[in-house]
Amino acid sequence: MTGQDWISIVSIIVAGFTIAIGSIAPALGEARALTQALDSIARQPDAADTISRTLFVGMAMVESTAIYALVVSLVLLFANPLLP
């Protein structure tokens, strides 16, 4: 096993862990936001427009954390700077 082999192995394993661990917190956060929004819409159906609009934008902000993890793992897999 050369050093390059070890770099590939570690990169692949770390890429898997990155996306697995990195998507836990955003998933929980989005679920929480969604339940709150559904709760509010059930209480006040009149405000459904405003709530769902804000929900979309807020979820996009929360989701960007997961997207960062995805981008890092994609870089590790397909554009690894340490591998030739």
Place this chain on the structure above:
Amino acid sequence: MDAMTPTTVLTVGPLVITDTVVTSAALSLLLAGGLSLAVRMEGPREALEVVYETLEGTLRDMVTVDVTPIVPLILTQWAFIAAANLVGVLPIVASPTRDLSLTAALAVISLGAGHVYGFRAHGWRYLKSYVSPNPLMLPFNIIGELSRTVALALRLFGNVASGELIGAIVLSLAGPLLPVPLMLLGLITSVVQAYIFGVLTLVFTASAMQVAADRTHPTPEAT
């Protein structure tokens, strides 16, 4: 990875022209040409006016500042990004937004728009928003502006590129027709991401104008 990296179409000296450039230029020409042709005709113009006024009303309800100068920018972003995301479902053509360069360019436009409209609303006093609440916060304000721009670019890129990548992987593992449900999901994602990009540009621009507005007309809530 041909699903994620743009393919080179033409090399002119040091310039490398990728399919992203070709597709996005063709889309821009198509959108601009088609719409400017449509407003010359009687029927389509009235339909477009109704659409414009509906969308302008939607934008107006979202923020408290006057959105009239920003509306054309946001609607252009919506039209271009939605078209660029949706063109990926066509065979052969790939979404130009799966290229980080294009999404970064769009995000830089969004960053510039915030500053331009902030300046236009309140002149050089706008720069004071960088040293508020006190000069110690200057680096944090700058980092905030930059990270918000990077997030804007990466969010659009990540969503579109991961959609295309998943489609390609399922296609190579399971064969044709299997990626169709994923592509249908991708259609929703495309439109929602375009919507979100425009709305975030609006929110950032409006907050730049708002900050300056608070400074010139201090209200009890703002202090």
